[in-house]
Amino acid sequence: MDHCPPEQPLFTFGVIADVQYADVDDGYNYSRTRKRYYRSSLELLRKAQKRWSESAAKPEFILQLGDIIDGLNQSRGASELALNTVLREFGSSPGEVHHVWGNHEFYNFSRSALLSSRLNSSSLADCSPTGTPARPDIYAYQFCPFPGFRFVVMDAYDxxxxxxxxxxxxxxxxxxxxxxxxxxxxxxxxxxxxxxxxx
Structure with a gap:
């Protein structure tokens, strides 16, 4: 049997979703069927970051798929503080971070606030005419990490x-x-x- 050397990936990336951080004690979802670990979500993010950084093929970018902080922060007046806390953790990412917005982003911030925040990662878009949305109030862009591969970050809440x-x-x-x-x-x-x- 031939022993072929393992093929190197064209590119790698990390994915994380639903960090849902809040500086509050653990609780349950609204239907009380699943426990939520608000503070320890930061530790899980740190473990993911460590794993990505120690990987033989470090990710070129990270996709953060939304709900980076929990809606509980809004009622406590802690949205900005919670967001800054989580984004500080993302500061040690091995690659650039592309942020998608989920419902909890909109529970905490207005659309205009999100568009002017660090959760707007559209500066990472490819510089092509088709890479820009038709309206300035839509958060959407595309990027190509490798020829033949295109990622589209879409505004699911347009x-x-x-x-x-x-x-x-x-x-x-x-x-x-x-x-x-x-x-x-x-x-x-x-x-x-x-x-x-x-x-």
Missing amino acids: ISLLGRPESTEQYRSALDQLKLYNNNEDLNCPPGTSSTLLF
Whole structure:
């Protein structure tokens, strides 16, 4: 049997999601079915960073897929502090970090605040005409880490009740869609679930 040397990857990257940090004691999700470890989420992020840094093929970039801090921070007036705490940890990443925005980003910050924050990583976009969104209020960009591979960071909350003023077309369109397909009184509760649950 031939012993072929292992092929080197074209590129590597790390992925992390739902850090959901808050400087509060552990608790449960709203339906009380899963425990949430708010403070220790930083330790898990540190372990991921260490693993990436010690890897034989260090990641060229990290995808942070949203919900970097928990919505609890907003009611405590701790959104900025919590975000700075987590971003400080990301400062030791072995590569650039591309941030995606989840619902907890919008629980903590307005769209305009996010666009002017360090969670706006669109400066890492490829410099091509198709790499820029059509409107300045949309957070979306693309980048190519290696020829033939394209990553697109998309604004999943463009048409949404989150992050949009009620007077906007995007808010009204989202409200129409939710009312059409969701019978719950609380439209933040998905169809087919009890309207007493919150997410």
